[in-house]
Amino acid sequence: GAVVSQHPSRVICKSGTSVKIECRSLDFQATTMFWYRQFPKQSLMLMATSNEGSKATYEQGVEKDKFLINHASLTLSTLTVTSAHPEDSSFYICSATDRLPYEQYFGPGTRLTVT
């Protein structure tokens, strides 16, 4: 149980384009989903928290107009990186939970490369 999927697993896009990453909870209803960013050999950096049907809460320093988050249902959240630039290249990971503040289950991650 507690499986979270992400799609795509890898994406390469050109600078200036937008990319959408999907996060799905497959066997439970996720009241809350989180989006993280991870640079090589570093810890996870929380970008935003989203609850189904409401606006995402962004961490300090994360541009909400650049990283658009939609949590349209209890099993799906999307992260759209708008007007991507090479510095947005990173490993993006989502997590989901139905029992805050405790167990969070992570997706497999999405490797974004902006050329």
Next chain:
Amino acid sequence: QQQVKQSPQSLIVQKGGISIINCAYENTAFDYFPWYQQFPGKGPALLIAIRPDVSEKKEGRFTISFNKSAKQFSLHIMDSQPGDSATYFCAASGAGYSTLTFGKGTMLLVSP
């Protein structure tokens, strides 16, 4: 006060040995302490977690030891195997918090 300090940053252990990773926290409101295992290019996977009402929790070769008075907790991997080579993150959370606070991670290499 929100920080979780993790050590060591990296660790090399021989096959069959014991791997020990330590974490310390300041916030006494934390009451949930999970450990995550992450392989390269993959998302973190919940390995084992503990609440402060017990001092130790064991699942297979993995054991969490918890010292509430010292505000420290540690992960012990018994009979370490090359397949355990990964990055391990400790984390903490608690009632009133909606997010996990992560340590900086420990890269474990188990040599054959």
